[in-house]
Amino acid sequence: MNPPIFIIIMLTVISGTMIVVTTSHWLLVWIGFEMNLLAIIPILMKKYNPRAMEAATKYFLTQAAASMILMMWIIINLLHSGQWTVLKDLNPMASIMMTTALAMKLGLAPFHFWVPEVTQGISMSSGLILLTWQKIAPLSILYQISSTINPNLILTMSILSVMIGGWGGLNQTQLRKIMAYSSIAHMGWMTAIMMYSPTMMILNLTIYIIMTLTTFMLFMHNSTTTTASLSQTWNKTPLITSLILVLMMSLGGLPPLSGFIPKWMIIQELTKNELIMMPTLLAMTALLNLYFYMRLTYTTALTMFPSNNSMKMKWRFECTKKMTFLPPLVVMSTMLLPLAPMLSILD
Amino acid sequence: MMTYIVFILSTVFVVSFVSFSSKPSPIYGGFGLIVAGGIGCGIVLNFGGSFLGLMVFLIYLGGMLVVFGYTTAMATEPYPEAWTSNKAVLAMFITGVLAELLTACYILKEDEVEVVFKFNGAGDWVIYDTGDSGFFSEEAMGIAALYSYGTWLVVVNGWSLLIGVLVIMEVTRGN
Numbered sequence: 358m359n360p361p362i363f364i365i366i367m368l369t370v371i372s373g374t375m376i377v378v379t380t381s382h383w384l385l386v387w388i389g390f391e392m393n394l395l396a397i398i399p400i401l402m403k404k405y406n407p408r409a410m411e412a413a414t415k416y417f418l419t420q421a422a423a424s425m426i427l428m429m430w431i432i433i434n435l436l437h438s439g440q441w442t443v444l445k446d447l448n449p450m451a452s453i454m455m456t457t458a459l460a461m462k463l464g465l466a467p468f469h470f471w472v473p474e475v476t477q478g479i480s481m482s483s484g485l486i487l488l489t490w491q492k493i494a495p496l497s498i499l500y501q502i503s504s505t506i507n508p509n510l511i512l513t514m515s516i517l518s519v520m521i522g523g524w525g526g527l528n529q530t531q532l533r534k535i536m537a538y539s540s541i542a543h544m545g546w547m548t549a550i551m552m553y554s555p556t557m558m559i560l561n562l563t564i565y566i567i568m569t570l571t572t573f574m575l576f577m578h579n580s581t582t583t584t585a586s587l588s589q590t591w592n593k594t595p596l597i598t599s600l601i602l603v604l605m606m607s608l609g610g611l612p613p614l615s616g617f618i619p620k621w622m623i624i625q626e627l628t629k630n631e632l633i634m635m636p637t638l639l640a641m642t643a644l645l646n647l648y649f650y651m652r653l654t655y656t657t658a659l660t661m662f663p664s665n666n667s668m669k670m671k672w673r674f675e676c677t678k679k680m681t682f683l684p685p686l687v688v689m690s691t692m693l694l695p696l697a698p699m700l701s702i703l704d
Numbered sequence: 705m706m707t708y709i710v711f712i713l714s715t716v717f718v719v720s721f722v723s724f725s726s727k728p729s730p731i732y733g734g735f736g737l738i739v740a741g742g743i744g745c746g747i748v749l750n751f752g753g754s755f756l757g758l759m760v761f762l763i764y765l766g767g768m769l770v771v772f773g774y775t776t777a778m779a780t781e782p783y784p785e786a787w788t789s790n791k792a793v794l795a796m797f798i799t800g801v802l803a804e805l806l807t808a809c810y811i812l813k814e815d816e817v818e819v820v821f822k823f824n825g826a827g828d829w830v831i832y833d834t835g836d837s838g839f840f841s842e843e844a845m846g847i848a849a850l851y852s853y854g855t856w857l858v859v860v861n862g863w864s865l866l867i868g869v870l871v872i873m874e875v876t877r878g879n
Contacts, residue, residue: 362870369867376860385860392864399874413875 358403369396370490377494383431383441386498387424390462393494394420400486401479412478416487419471423461430454443501452505455498462495465548466517469541473525476537481582484533485573488540489566496547496562503555511548516638518545523645530584532576535649536569539608542646546623549639554626556703561619568608568616568690574683575601578676584653588662592671602658603691609647615693622700710750715808717743722800726793729784730776734769741765753843 358366373393377386394417401413434451435441447455457468464472476484499506522542529535543565550557575597581587590598607616620643627636656662705712717740724736741764748757787797850857 358874362874365870366867366874369863372863385857388860388864392860392867395864395871396867399871402875405878 358399366396366399369393370400370486374490374494378497381443383434383443386443387428387431390420390424390427390494393491394424397486397491401475401483403480403483408478409480412475415471415478416475419468420462423458426458426461427455430458443498447502447505449505449507452502453507453510455502456506456510459495459499460514460548463492463544463548464537464541465514465544466521466541467514469518469521469525472541473529473534473537476533476540477531479533481533481573481577484536485570485577488536488573489569492540492544492562492566496558499548499551500555500558503551503558506552508552511551512635515545515549516635516642518542518548519639519642520545520645523642526649527645529649532582532584532587532653535653536572539646539650540569542643546619546639546643549635550623550626553630557619557622557626560622560700564615564619564690564693567686568604571683571686571690572604572608574680574686575604578678578680578683584656585662585664587653588656589664589668589671590657591661592669593673594676598658600687602654604687605650605654607691609650610643611647613694614691615689618694618697621697710747711808711811713743713747713750715804717747718804719801722797722804723787726787726796726800728787728789728793729781731773731780731784732786734773734776737769737772738765741769752841754841755847756843 370393373389373391373396376389376392378389380386380389398413398417401416402409430451431441434448434455437448437451438445461468476487479487519542522538522540522545525541526535526538529538543561547558547561547565550561576582576587579587579590579593579597581590587601590601603614607614610616610620612621620640624636624640627639720736720740720743723739724733727733741760745757745760748760785793787793
């Protein structure tokens with residue numbers, strides 16, 4: 358894509374999300390979502406093959422339908438309350454339907470079907486933006502309406518998302534689909550805690566974005582999109598092999614890595630609110646996620662995956678891709694746990 | 705009939721939406737859009753928004769739909785599907801119209817109807833002289849406010865329109 362056009366379009370993606378996050382008027386929320394959606398379509402369609410076009414079309418249709426539902430219930434909320442302020446309490450029915458619309462935008466179960474298909478059809482860098490930046494705007498609106506969300510709805514969607522993220526990712530070998538199911542599961546964790554402590558949702562979002570950013574950048578560095586080609590990393594860039602090992606364990610939520618902080622905090626907040634079965638189920642189904650991350654680690658770092666002899670003697674070229682900020686990101690996605698006591702500043 | 709004009713217009717509005725949602729060829733869908741635009745203008749006029757209603761005709765029908773009509777004429781197929789061409793489109797059209805007529809009859813018969821929110825039969829569609837809007841037309845004041853207090857909104861809208869054009873050109877570039 359032409360560089361000036363690319364810059365303008367990225368600027369619009371960023372400003373669309375910023376408008377949603379910073380506004381206090383429901384109409385501007387909808388405008389921000391639509392600006393974001395419109396501008397990200399050419400980013401999803403960077404490669405002009407039919408698969409990318411199909412993925413961009415699917416993304417557009419689901420997100421536009423969600424925006425329409427959101428707009429309808431914004432207007433019905435205006436009918437009942439007479440005002441457009443976002444932070445004022447919502448009509449209960451409007452709250453349910455707006456939560457549904459935002460769940461469609463996030464890819465929570467049972468509206469998760471578009472996530473693997475869209476993520477698989479687009480390039481790795483577009484998938485990166487889709488799974489990290491695009492989650493910020495809907496979660497910010499859920500944060501603002503968190504006091505009036507119906508618990509039955511959000512907790513059902515959250516536990517279903519973690520389950521589907523876990524079981525769905527088990528049969529995948531394509532890395533983008535694995536990351537898509539990982540995103541579904543993490544969204545489930547985030548929405549579980551939304552009603553009880555929205556701050557922990559922000560914590561989970563931050564750590565999830567850092568880890569997913571790092572994972573995608575490591576995959577882009579290797580130019581791999583499948584498990585089989587990831588398993589040849591030991592020959593191309595041995596350093597990345599060990600980084601993937603630690604990163605996958607962090608994504609799975611194992612202590613002593615940073616991925617453990619949000620899970621620990623969420624389970625703590627849920628138990629403080631006298632829910633016992635919910636965090637048990639969440640923690641047990643998160644183990645399914647851990648299984649497929651461990652499978653990636655196993656084939657990449659712990660064994661030499663079967664391949665023919667010519668693949669074992671590759672030339673080692675210097676990486677020409679611009680991996681800005683990758684070393685600090687790796688450090689942040691694995692070594693933040695000792696800083697967890699700093700969370701006491703929230704009290 | 706004039707007391708219930710908004711109700712009648714709203715019903716025909718939904719029927720014209722059904723006419724293009726039943727997916728005939730785009731040229732026939734464009735006809736449905738023209739009718740919908742005209743009726744929408746009528747509904748807005750009944751609420752006192754004379755300027756905005758005529759804006760619908762001018763900008764929407766006279767600008768956007770004309771461009772749509774020309775592009776559809778350029779990209780048309782040799783045998784376009786009308787509403788009676790195949791059973792699928794006809795069935796969807798009839799289903800939509802039937803659903804709307806049944807809803808309209810239900811609203812007219814019952815005293816108080818609660819679908820998403822309560823409304824008292826067709827009485828809610830009659831425009832009474834509620835509230836004191838003073839000597840100024842609210843709609844003209846709203847438009848004036850957009851261009852004075854709503855500078856940020858104008859900037860956002862203008863930027864979105866520019867981005868719309870850029871995105872369309874990027875998407876249809878194809879290389």
